[in-house]
Amino acid sequence: MGTRYSKKAEISPRAIRGRSHFDRSKRRTLGVRERVLATANDLFFSEGIHETGINKLIDQAGVAKASFYSAFPSKDDLVEACLESRHKASLERLRSIEIQATSLESKISDVFDLLLEAASKSTFRGCAFVVAAIEQHGRNLPAPRWVRIHKVAVRDAFVRMLTSAGIKPAKEIAEQLSILYDGSLVTAAFRPKSGAIQRARLMAISLIRDSSPTH
Known part of the structure; x- marks a missing residue:
């Protein structure tokens, strides 16, 4: 089983300052799973898997935390x-x-x-x-x-x-x-x-x- 995200993870200052390379207008037309995938594909391979936290993914994808975990139970x-x-x-x-x-x-x-x-x-x-x-x-x-x-x-x-x-x-x-x-x-x-x-x-x-x- 994969390593679980910590639901108590804090958003880092870097995450607050950072901007997603993923087009937010296009993101709105996608379902939850597709939004998260598109955002993760961007962030994982531009900033790193370990550097990309749960809160940043949720924020950039524009999805609810519960929906996120429903689509992807682990990192x-x-x-x-x-x-x-x-x-x-x-x-x-x-x-x-x-x-x-x-x-x-x-x-x-x-x-x-x-x-x-x-x-x-x-x-x-x-x-x-x-x-x-x-x-x-x-x-x-x-x-x-x-x-x-x-x-x-x-x-x-x-x-x-x-x-x-x-x-x-x-x-x-x-x-x-x-x-x-x-x-x-x-x-x-x-x-x-x-x-x-x-x-x-x-x-x-x-x-x-x-x-x-x-x-």
């Missing part, structure tokens, strides 16, 4: 739901690239464009799954499990792209692409001006060109 339940929603959204974007992009090079380039988009945000701290797993390093906590699920899914997306283009060995090259993918996110987080994602994209395209059957 681990909320972290689990946030990571699952991020995972599904990420896979949808990857699947869209698989379907819409015409060539393998275009697909790979578009994947790294997704990383560039993420890294351009002021709240970017690296891969959200890795950041969450670092904060939640316990064996039975949701983040370490979801980071494994997500990374395998990204690798499998690369495998499908490579296989459809006739690139072999698809699994081995997909592993190499995954290393470029993950490594560029880490470098971009700590060295934002390094051009890591752009360089990783060029390396990825060079890799698939060298592996092309017509090369």
